Amino acid sequence: MKRKKWWVVLATIGVSISLAACGNKKSNNVTTTGSTSGTYQAVIKGGHYQTSKARGVAVQQNDNTYNLKSFENGLTNVIAKKFFSPKNYIFQEGQYLSASTLGDWLGRQTSKNPLGLNPAQGKKSDPNPLYIQQIEEQDYVQQSGNSLKLKGVVIGVGINSEYQYQKKTDGPYYTKKISDSEVQAQGKAAAAKIVKRLREKKDLQNVPIVVALYKQAPQDSLVGGTFFAYTKTNSAQVGSWTKLNYKNEVLPKATSAAEANSNSTGTSGSFSNFKSQVQNFFPNISGVTAQAQSKDGTLQGMHVTITTQFYSQTEINSFTGYIVQAAKKYLPNGVPIDIKIQSDSNIQAVVYRDAGSSKWNSHIFGSY
Amino acid sequence: MKRKKWWVVLATIGVSISLAACGNKKSNNVTTTGSTSGTYQAVIKGGHYQTSKARGVAVQQNDNTYNLKSFENGLTNVIAKKFFSPKNYIFQEGQYLSASTLGDWLGRQTSKNPLGLNPAQGKKSDPNPLYIQQIEEQDYVQQSGNSLKLKGVVIGVGINSEYQYQKKTDGPYYTKKISDSEVQAQGKAAAAKIVKRLREKKDLQNVPIVVALYKQAPQDSLVGGTFFAYTKTNSAQVGSWTKLNYKNEVLPKATSAAEANSNSTGTSGSFSNFKSQVQNFFPNISGVTAQAQSKDGTLQGMHVTITTQFYSQTEINSFTGYIVQAAKKYLPNGVPIDIKIQSDSNIQAVVYRDAGSSKWNSHIFGSY
Numbered sequence: 043m044k045r046k047k048w049w050v051v052l053a054t055i056g057v058s059i060s061l062a063a064c065g066n067k068k069s070n071n072v073t074t075t076g077s078t079s080g081t082y083q084a085v086i087k088g089g090h091y092q093t094s095k096a097r098g099v100a101v102q103q104n105d106n107t108y109n110l111k112s113f114e115n116g117l118t119n120v121i122a123k124k125f126f127s128p129k130n131y132i133f134q135e136g137q138y139l140s141a142s143t144l145g146d147w148l149g150r151q152t153s154k155n156p157l158g159l160n161p162a163q164g165k166k167s168d169p170n171p172l173y174i175q176q177i178e179e180q181d182y183v184q185q186s187g188n189s190l191k192l193k194g195v196v197i198g199v200g201i202n203s204e205y206q207y208q209k210k211t212d213g214p215y216y217t218k219k220i221s222d223s224e225v226q227a228q229g230k231a232a233a234a235k236i237v238k239r240l241r242e243k244k245d246l247q248n249v250p251i252v253v254a255l256y257k258q259a260p261q262d263s264l265v266g267g268t269f270f271a272y273t274k275t276n277s278a279q280v281g282s283w284t285k286l287n288y289k290n291e292v293l294p295k296a297t298s299a300a301e302a303n304s305n306s307t308g309t310s311g312s313f314s315n316f317k318s319q320v321q322n323f324f325p326n327i328s329g330v331t332a333q334a335q336s337k338d339g340t341l342q343g344m345h346v347t348i349t350t351q352f353y354s355q356t357e358i359n360s361f362t363g364y365i366v367q368a369a370k371k372y373l374p375n376g377v378p379i380d381i382k383i384q385s386d387s388n389i390q391a392v393v394y395r396d397a398g399s400s401k402w403n404s405h406i407f408g409s410y
Numbered sequence: 411m412k413r414k415k416w417w418v419v420l421a422t423i424g425v426s427i428s429l430a431a432c433g434n435k436k437s438n439n440v441t442t443t444g445s446t447s448g449t450y451q452a453v454i455k456g457g458h459y460q461t462s463k464a465r466g467v468a469v470q471q472n473d474n475t476y477n478l479k480s481f482e483n484g485l486t487n488v489i490a491k492k493f494f495s496p497k498n499y500i501f502q503e504g505q506y507l508s509a510s511t512l513g514d515w516l517g518r519q520t521s522k523n524p525l526g527l528n529p530a531q532g533k534k535s536d537p538n539p540l541y542i543q544q545i546e547e548q549d550y551v552q553q554s555g556n557s558l559k560l561k562g563v564v565i566g567v568g569i570n571s572e573y574q575y576q577k578k579t580d581g582p583y584y585t586k587k588i589s590d591s592e593v594q595a596q597g598k599a600a601a602a603k604i605v606k607r608l609r610e611k612k613d614l615q616n617v618p619i620v621v622a623l624y625k626q627a628p629q630d631s632l633v634g635g636t637f638f639a640y641t642k643t644n645s646a647q648v649g650s651w652t653k654l655n656y657k658n659e660v661l662p663k664a665t666s667a668a669e670a671n672s673n674s675t676g677t678s679g680s681f682s683n684f685k686s687q688v689q690n691f692f693p694n695i696s697g698v699t700a701q702a703q704s705k706d707g708t709l710q711g712m713h714v715t716i717t718t719q720f721y722s723q724t725e726i727n728s729f730t731g732y733i734v735q736a737a738k739k740y741l742p743n744g745v746p747i748d749i750k751i752q753s754d755s756n757i758q759a760v761v762y763r764d765a766g767s768s769k770w771n772s773h774i775f776g777s778y
Contacts, residue, residue, distance in 0.1 A: 345778060360443050405764075407750065409479035409480055
């Protein structure tokens with residue numbers, strides 16, 4: 043069931059080590075990364091990025107990397123931006139929950155691990171699910187003289203929508219579905235414990251804490267899960283929750299669901315037209331798929347991937363020009379969209395329109 | 411010696427066939443792809459891209475795919491644009507030289523293959539090199555009523571700078587270097603024959619023919635070769651040649667050449683500063699390499715690749731913001747540059763500045 047962690051790479055190749063990076067800065071100097079429009083600046087300390095105290099845990103928490111990317115993107119863009127605008131706040135990787143703390147919390151509750159947020163295993167033939175799959179801390183800070191002052195903490199909690207288990211080692215896998223109401227109940231119960239524990243930390247007694255709940259997509263999903271509720275608290279108690287109604291889908295839809303017409307956003311229809319235009323451009327068929335996200339039935343954006351066999355650089359150039367025109371003509375207006383043009387898994391070009399923009403950009407990856 | 415052809419992929423996955431692409435156009439209707447700024451529109455016939463008559467040959471011709479990309483990019487951007495501006499001409503994949511014709515021409519001259527441009531093998535223990543490695547035809551056309559009229563043909567000829575051979579099957583490989591003067595002589599001799607043969611085709615008797623000569627990089631090079639001469643002719647003879655002085659290099663330079671300071675363009679120094687800033691951003695080292703091209707000693711552009719291990723999407727976001735700032739500060743002004751940010755071979759973000767622009771763009775590849 044384990045998938046390759048595709049963004050984890052081992053040592054890089056052919057790199058000589060240089061220690062010139064810090065220049066003449068003092069080693070505890072704080073600077074920021076700089077940001078591109080609408081994104082956060084982040085903390086650099088002594089010339090190096092201030093990594094999370096739980097660095098590496100997130101990658102271990104997810105077999106399905108779509109859940110990982112989607113969880114972290116959502117926590118930043120859907121949740122944190124509601125409370126801490128990139129204009130006024132600097133992003134800092136979580137500094138208060140360590141890898142070992144998170145490891146304990148994500149475990150099952152046992153006499154050895156009383157802090158585990160997941161229930162004891164129970165019967166091996168009918169085990170209790172692991173509900174809480176991932177937890178991430180993000181800190182939002184502001185510059186105050188030469189140092190940074192913590193202004194708020196955002197916590198994401200990912201709850202499984204299904205649980206896979208074996209009745210015996212090397213036996214077949216069984217899957218238990220976890221109902222939406224159970225996902226909610228488990229998430230809220232965990233959130234209450236987490237907030238209480240955070241308030242016991244000296245530095246976290248007087249900052250707002252935002253907690254957001256995320257329903258993990260199934261293991262074999264080609265798109266991640268979604269955030270479905272969040273709350274903000276200034277005390278050790280969790281207050282009322284605000285619901286979120288996001289939906290992710292993979293396009294084209296499975297053939298049985300030819301009732302794609304019933305799609306409330308119309309996205310599926312636009313995408314079908316685009317796909318038809320694109321996939322027969324070459325004598326060989328091109329694969330065209332997409333992830334789409336909607337909120338309250340309204341499309342929020344798309345990630346499109348086109349995979350085809352190119353026989354020359356000139357074919358890549360011509361295809362990219364064509365995709366820009368086809369995107370303008372067929373894809374929905376008013377939302378961010380990116381289109382990855384690749385052969386095998388090697389990217390050859392990208393065509394994209396940013397949030398809030400009506401202009402399509404394109405870039406072809408050349409080589410000298 | 412064969413390397414994987416990385417842009418050749420087999421059938422695409424999970425694609426249902428749709429025949430809706432042509433819509434209600436007549437099947438012989440001619441349209442164009444549309445173009446992005448500074449690139450060519452290309453020919454679409456009956457809703458499909460008009461592929462080269464020699465489609466697939468280019469890929470077979472090159473073990474080193476850097477030579478393939480660089481040859482085709484150079485033929486379009488360095489050579490063709492001198493004679494046929496994208497504003498006034500439409501690009502058409504070569505329609506006059508078929509795969510089998512090119513196959514014959516690229517072979518050795520034998521009694522069975524009198525048209526072979528390469529010499530007979532000679533002694534197995536000391537064979538004559540294969541000089542002519544690749545030939546590509548590009549057509550430039552203009553719209554004339556409902557049809558397209560051929561206005562010129564551009565031919566690229568790639569000549570090897572080294573030749574690898576075995577004295578016996580399964581024996582070790584030997585390498586013969588081919589001198590620059592030999593590369594030139596062989597290229598010019600081939601060009602003369604090619605132009606003569608093209609003029610024998612009815613459709614090519616009255617259009618300008620441009621021929622450009624390209625010196626292939628060695629098999630193990632991490633950057634492709636360069637065009638070193640071109641000529642334009644309206645007759646069956648090749649006239650005088652114009653020399654080109656392009657140079658490609660891979661950065662950082664091999665350590666022995668710490669005399670990087672002697673680099674006439676200063677590119678190597680700028681790149682070193684950039685690399686120092688970037689590679690120690692994370693606790694784990696990032697790999698930073700580049701291809702740079704110069705003409706008459708002046709930098710023309712760079713392709714930078716950064717490979718690092720990311721532990722979260724937030725690290726990707728922060729790193730990309732940082733790279734934009736570092737690129738502004740350290741990389742040379744006034745030339746197109748792109749920076750691929752990847753983990754393993756998966757792209758995570760791209761940062762680039764187009765030709766003629768002073769603005770850096772960035773795009774992070776997200777996921778729902």
